[in-house]
Amino acid sequence: MTTAELIAARRAEPWREALRKSKKNKERTDIPRVKMNELDAAYRSRVRKEEVNLGLTAEQALVEAQRCLDCVNPTCMEGCPVNINIPSFIKHIEVGEFLDAARVLKETSALPAVCGRVCPQEKQCESLCIHTKMKKEAVAIGYLERFAADYERESGNISVPEIEQPNGIKIAVVGSGPAGLSFAGDMAKQGYTVTVFEALHQIGGVLKYGIPEFRLPNAIVDVEIEGLRQMGVQFISNCIIGKTISYEDLHEEGFKGIFVASGAGLPNFMNIPGENLVGVMSSNEYLTRVNLMDAADPESDTPVLQGKRVAVIGGGNTAMDSVRTARRLGAERAMIVYRRSEEEMPARLEEVKHAKEEGIEFLTLHNPIEYLGDASGRVQQMRLQKMELGEADASGRRRPVPVEGAVETIEVDEVIVSVGVSPNPLIPSAFQGLEVTKWGTVVVNQETMQSAIPDVYAGGDIVRGGATVILAMGDGRKAAAAMHAHLKKA
């Protein structure tokens, strides 16, 4: 059955028809969009590990699910990189069948509790919801996804998707981030023997070392990974493909297909004077210390500098995660320094709003040009160049240009540089014959995710540069479908 046929067949089921008839569309669209319950801002900016968003109650979810019109042609699904059958899971929620809703999510997504939390739904599924065409607020698809996944987890009745008869074909995955996990789930479902190789000591990639506990608890990621284990996926940590074992070794071991999902883990620096002072570090370092190594816990052997005046350079989600972390670690002044205006910030609106509520200062149209240190080499001040917006550049965003002579000096004792990441060259350099762009991303066929080496596919940030969790997961699904088709033919 094609996806379109499946959508139509499910929509035609009698209970769905009856449900649609039970309420007029007008009644459904008149219901106001649910508000997410949140921890109080003053409280949460002083606790490290409690989630800010508290999730929907069952009552809220039941009402929100009614807002969905169960469209003939659900455009929302086109906005979902992994093609979740959105009306289908929402209608199960509307009738109170929460576990069935979770089962629908798992047909296409290996990590629904993760996606429901970190996807930028306002740019994806929700941006194409029929409500937005009627100038109404979109159905809260992300909140409902999270609700169903959380409900299932807390119920203790976690379902394992159906798995095809094992076909004995071994598949290797390089990297255990969202792209690799999504690929592994899809391949396991189709009967492949999947082994995921991870360089770090923990599985999950950016979900573990990058995104903080107050946005995505590690325990929730672990439950979703456990689900993949139950589907037969094997995980090998502390193993670097290209270092510990080579591409040739994988061949010798009989792996028939390799999916490279090693991400974009190489932090960019600005190369300005003073950037190597003590107290200046990348977001990757800061967040890895705090999230993966739990450095703020006194029991942890890993240290982390805890600044009183912390500047985070950049305007993306990673910058928001870093500045909000610094606040939680006791910063009296926690600042975002961004060279454009707030309008151009790539961070999710929700993250910016949460940051502001937590007392984060926003120094927009400012760009650091130098850091100054004390006698011990610890950063003490930053010199900021004021900027203004000029002509639009190739990306359509107005280019920031310096305001001549407008430089100010601000006291800081910690600076976190969050100006993007590049693909880590470690893994591409280990695959002879892999085609790589000048930015270090792996070249693939956009339809199949197949690289210049026929049995090597790639997806996620190693192909896109720094992007989102859900786009990485979409790549994983696409690569799995294409690799399966390719291996079936062979």
Place this chain on the structure above:
Amino acid sequence: MSKIVSKEQFSANVVKLEVEAPLIARSRKAGHFVIVRLGEKGERIPLTIAGADIEKGTITLVIQAVGESSQKICALNVGDEITDLVGPLGQATHVEKVGTVVCAGGGVGVAPLMPIVEAFHKAGNRVIVVLAARTKELVILEEQMRAHSDEVIVMTDDGSQGTQGLVTDGIESVIKREKVDLCVTIGPAIMMKFVAALTKKYEIPTVSSLNTIMVDGTGMCGACRVSVGGKTKFVCVDGPEFDAHQVDFDEMIMRLGAYRDLEKK
């Protein structure tokens, strides 16, 4: 988990551990390092691979107890396990036949020098090893070094063994008597800084293996960054070996002190 199969106490604070790691033993080369983590609350620390036995599937680590984590690792016994061990990391030493090579090590830096000495000797170079220590009890690996080199010069601060003086005195005595084509140095940053200053004076190409703070060891975070020839490099992926005459040792020493206050607590 990686099991410890043998342990040898080199000196009061330095132990040699042989650890099960068949994949790393097979793929490692001179100059490579590993990252280890001990226990669920443990930190990730880099340790240079001092040797390997492919048949036994083991690698050798030499650890000096300086802080909390290294003390815990030094306290491990045969049969105990290292929670996480990943590698081999970094770029391998560039080994070729260049003529006469002086390999100078101080303190625990002598251990990672061992595979480099072996590799240069095997490549047909005349290899002269300068081993430096504060006092004779701290001189390690002297016999093994002799087996893989043409000459070993031992220098101690107090003159209790070999010649009294610093590592640089030992190197200079060689330079003054014969032509040296390459110098390789591993040890405390301050020692490497002075070795680099000495060999620069004599215009002898010099490579040093840097031991900076690291977290992941795979190029992901930049904690290990150093300035080399005015450019920022990551020691874990671009190094750990660099042209010693291009390294900003003062900046490196400053960065090594980043967590000094926190470590004392």
